[in-house]
Amino acid sequence: MKYDIFAPLDRRNLYLTGLSVILILLLWLTFVQPVFALTISPVRMEISGDPGQTLQGELELLNEQKESKTFYSSAQNFEARGESGAPYFLPDTSKGLASWIKVQESVTLKPDERKTIPFSIEIPRNTEPAGYFAAILWGTSPPQTQGGGEVTIGGKLGVLILLSVSGETQEGGGLLEFKTEGGKFLTSLPITFNYRFSNDGSQRARPEGRLKVKNIFGGTSAMLSANSSLGNILPKSIRKFEVVWKTKSQDDFDEFAKVKQQYIKNTEEEKVEGFFGAVRNEWKNFAFGLYKAELDLTYGQEQKTAEAQFRFFVFPWHLLSIIIFIFALLGIGGWFGLKKYNRWIIKKAQSGKFQ
Numbered sequence: 001m002k003y004d005i006f007a008p009l010d011r012r013n014l015y016l017t018g019l020s021v022i023l024i025l026l027l028w029l030t031f032v033q034p035v036f037a038l039t040i041s042p043v044r045m046e047i048s049g050d051p052g053q054t055l056q057g058e059l060e061l062l063n064e065q066k067e068s069k070t071f072y073s074s075a076q077n078f079e080a081r082g083e084s085g086a087p088y089f090l091p092d093t094s095k096g097l098a099s100w101i102k103v104q105e106s107v108t109l110k111p112d113e114r115k116t117i118p119f120s121i122e123i124p125r126n127t128e129p130a131g132y133f134a135a136i137l138w139g140t141s142p143p144q145t146q147g148g149g150e151v152t153i154g155g156k157l158g159v160l161i162l163l164s165v166s167g168e169t170q171e172g173g174g175l176l177e178f179k180t181e182g183g184k185f186l187t188s189l190p191i192t193f194n195y196r197f198s199n200d201g202s203q204r205a206r207p208e209g210r211l212k213v214k215n216i217f218g219g220t221s222a223m224l225s226a227n228s229s230l231g232n233i234l235p236k237s238i239r240k241f242e243v244v245w246k247t248k249s250q251d252d253f254d255e256f257a258k259v260k261q262q263y264i265k266n267t268e269e270e271k272v273e274g275f276f277g278a279v280r281n282e283w284k285n286f287a288f289g290l291y292k293a294e295l296d297l298t299y300g301q302e303q304k305t306a307e308a309q310f311r312f313f314v315f316p317w318h319l320l321s322i323i324i325f326i327f328a329l330l331g332i333g334g335w336f337g338l339k340k341y342n343r344w345i346i347k348k349a350q351s352g353k354f355q
Helices: 007-031 256-267 275-284 317-351
Strands: 039-042 043-047 054-064 068-081 087-091 101-103 106-109 116-123 129-139 159-164 173-180 191-199 208-214 220-225 238-244 289-299 304-314
Touching: 039 159, 043 054, 043 106, 054 068, 054 106, 068 238, 087 116, 106 116, 106 256, 173 289, 191 304, 208 256, 220 238, 256 304, 275 317
Parallel strands: 043 159
Antiparallel strands: 039 054, 054 116, 068 087, 068 106, 068 129, 101 116, 129 159, 173 191, 191 238, 208 220, 208 289, 289 304
16 A cells, blocks of 8 residues: 655645735735825816916815725826937926925825815026926825935826916927828728928927728718827927728718717627638728728917828728629529529420420
C-alpha cells in the first residue's frame, strides 16, 4: 500500500493559498474603493481676460457617497502630448495659470450634498498674450508638495480651465491630413473619418465646420459635424479628430434628424454581432459605390478656412453575398424546374396525349 506523503501538504498549501486570496479580495473591497464618488461641473471652462485683470468663476461639487467626505483642492498646469487631445499634467505649479488660481483649500460635503465653490484667477500685469491652461483638481487626500513647487496628482477629478489672455497674437497652422479609417475600400457603415489639424499659434484653436458625403450622382448622403465635441487644439500641437458616419441620410445639423439618430443608436445596441449582424447593418444602412467626402473648416479669430476632399468606395459584400446566393438558388431552382417541365412536355408529346 502506497502513501503520498506530500498530498496533505499540497492540500494544506492549497487551502492557505485560497484563504490568502479571499483575505486579499476582502481587503481590496474594503479599502481600495474607487478614489471617490464625486461629480464636478462644468468639466471645462473657456474664458478670456486682460493682463492685470482678476477673473471670478464658480464650479459645483456633488458628493455621491453615503458618508460625509472632505475634498482637497489643487491646481495643475497641463499641455498637449500626442494627438488624442488628452491633457498632460505638468508637475511644476510655481508658475503659469496654476499659480494664478485662488480657490479654497478644502470642502466637506455631506452625503448627496451639492455645493458651489467660487474661485478667482489673478492674471499678472506683465503676462504675454497667449493661451494658458490648467485644471482645478479635487481629491480625498491633501496635495503633497515636493521640492521646486511640484505637486503629485494621484487620483483626482477636476475642471479644465482654458484661458486666453488678450492682446496681439499670431495664428498659424492648418489641415494636415484627411482620410477614412480603414483605407479607401470599405464594406459598410459606420465609417470613421480622421483629420489631423496643426496649431502653430500661441492661442488655442477650435476648428468648426461640416463634412459632407456625396454619392456618385452628386447627391448628399450625409451632413456631419466636423467637431461635435467642440475640441480645442492647444498651441504648438497637433490633434486628430474623428467624425463618424453612422447611418444613411445622417444630418448632424437637423434637430429632428438628431433625435431620430439617437433613437437608432439606442435600438442598435441590441443588434446581433457576426456575419448576419453585418448583413442586417448593411441592409438598414445601405451604402454602395463611389463616394466623395468634402471637409470644410473655419478656425481662429480671423475665421481662416481649410478644405480637403477624399474619395472612397463602399462594397457591402456581406449583404451582396446573401443576395447573390438567393439569386443563385432561384436560378438553379428555375433551371431544374424548366428542365423538368421540358421532360414532361416531351413525355406528353411522345405518348400522344398532348394536344
